[in-house]
Structures are given as C-alpha cells and as structure tokens.
Amino acid sequence: MGRWTDRLTGLGIELPRVVTPVASYVPAVRTGSHVYTAGQVPMVEGQLAGAGKVGSGVSLPDAQRHARTCALNALAAVDSLVGLDSIERVVKVVGFVASAEGFTEQPAVVNGASELLGEVFGDAGQHARSAVGVAELPLGAPVEVELIVEVA
Incomplete structure (x- = not known):
C-alpha cells in the first residue's frame, strides 16, 4: 500500500477492474515519465x-457521476500498467x-472527474483540462474521459 491506495481506501x-478495450487499442501507455490512458x-x-x-x-448530475466513473476507470488503467502509487501528479484531463x-455545460460535466482526482490526489490532482462537446461517443456513452499522469 502507498499514499494513493491508502487515500482511496480512506x-x-x-x-x-480495467475495462476491456472495445476496439484495437490498449487501456494505457507509458512513455518516459508519463502515462496516457485511452478514453x-x-x-x-x-x-x-x-x-x-x-x-x-x-441530467447534469447523472453526467457528473458518469464522468467520475470514467475517471475511476482511467485510474484503474494507470494502476494496471504502473501502479497507482507511482503517480506523481495528474497532468491533464480531457473530457468529451x-x-x-x-x-x-461541458465543463460542469467534466468536474465530476476533476473533483474525484482532487479528492484522491489533493494538490497533485490539480490539472490542465479540456471539456469538449461532441455529437456521439462510443456505445452511446454520455461521457468519455482520458488522463495524462506523471509517474515516478
């Protein structure tokens, strides 16, 4: 256990579990000191x-809850690749x-993800962000979130 897994438990x-990809991609990729998650x-x-x-x-509240779920799924992808406790900081969140x-109100929707990251990582969870409105998402999903994190 470490600081972030302990925080989650608290x-x-x-x-x-890591979401199984629905097409030809992997859930997360590390390059140098960064991990990029798939949406x-x-x-x-x-x-x-x-x-x-x-x-x-x-509704907006439901969409915010969905964004939170998306962020948890992204953290699971990071955890499966390098371990959650290797995260130094959240660099960027992109929400569709x-x-x-x-x-x-796309920014308010993506706050569901951002607020979760703040709860878990505190100051290390402060990040740059984009919140983009789109016509359609895979499987008819209302929200999709991807993360870029810096790791040790």
Missing part, C-alpha cells in the same frame, strides 16, 4: 452505466460530452 473508493466511458462491471446525450435524456443541441 475515501471508501475501490478501483474497478474511458462509464463502464461498471462490463456494462455501460448510462447512455444518451447530456441535456436531453441525461455527448451533448444535446444547445447544451453548453
């Missing part, structure tokens, strides 16, 4: 936790939000 959070959708125990467009069928026409 928060009552358990990392999920993660809100899969829970092998099933998509929700589908649809945010602002029409998916399947958005209904006129929906403009």
Whole structure:
C-alpha cells in the first residue's frame, strides 16, 4: 500500500477492474515519465452505466457521476500498467460530452472527474483540462474521459 491506495481506501473508493478495450487499442501507455490512458466511458462491471446525450435524456448530475466513473476507470488503467502509487501528479484531463443541441455545460460535466482526482490526489490532482462537446461517443456513452499522469 502507498499514499494513493491508502487515500482511496480512506475515501471508501475501490478501483474497478480495467475495462476491456472495445476496439484495437490498449487501456494505457507509458512513455518516459508519463502515462496516457485511452478514453474511458462509464463502464461498471462490463456494462455501460448510462447512455444518451447530456441535456436531453441525461441530467447534469447523472453526467457528473458518469464522468467520475470514467475517471475511476482511467485510474484503474494507470494502476494496471504502473501502479497507482507511482503517480506523481495528474497532468491533464480531457473530457468529451455527448451533448444535446444547445447544451453548453461541458465543463460542469467534466468536474465530476476533476473533483474525484482532487479528492484522491489533493494538490497533485490539480490539472490542465479540456471539456469538449461532441455529437456521439462510443456505445452511446454520455461521457468519455482520458488522463495524462506523471509517474515516478
């Protein structure tokens, strides 16, 4: 155990199993001192936790919960590659939000991921970020999140 796994335990959070890729890619890749995750959708125990467009069928609070799930799935991918406790800091979060026409609260949706990272990593969880509205996401997911982390 180490500082981040202990923090997760203290928060009552358990990392999920790594989501099996749905196409030709791997969940995470390390290059130098950085790990890049593939985009993660809100899969829970092998099933998509929700589908649809945010602002029409998916509420903002539900979308934020989905973004949190996506971030947990991304952390599981990092953990499987290098171990969670090797993370020095979260560098960047990219969030994609399947958005209904006129929906403009993508940053609020991706806060679901950012706030989780802050809970787990404290100051080391402060990151640069993009929150992008898109027409569609894989499997009909409402949110997709990818991470870049610096590791020891």
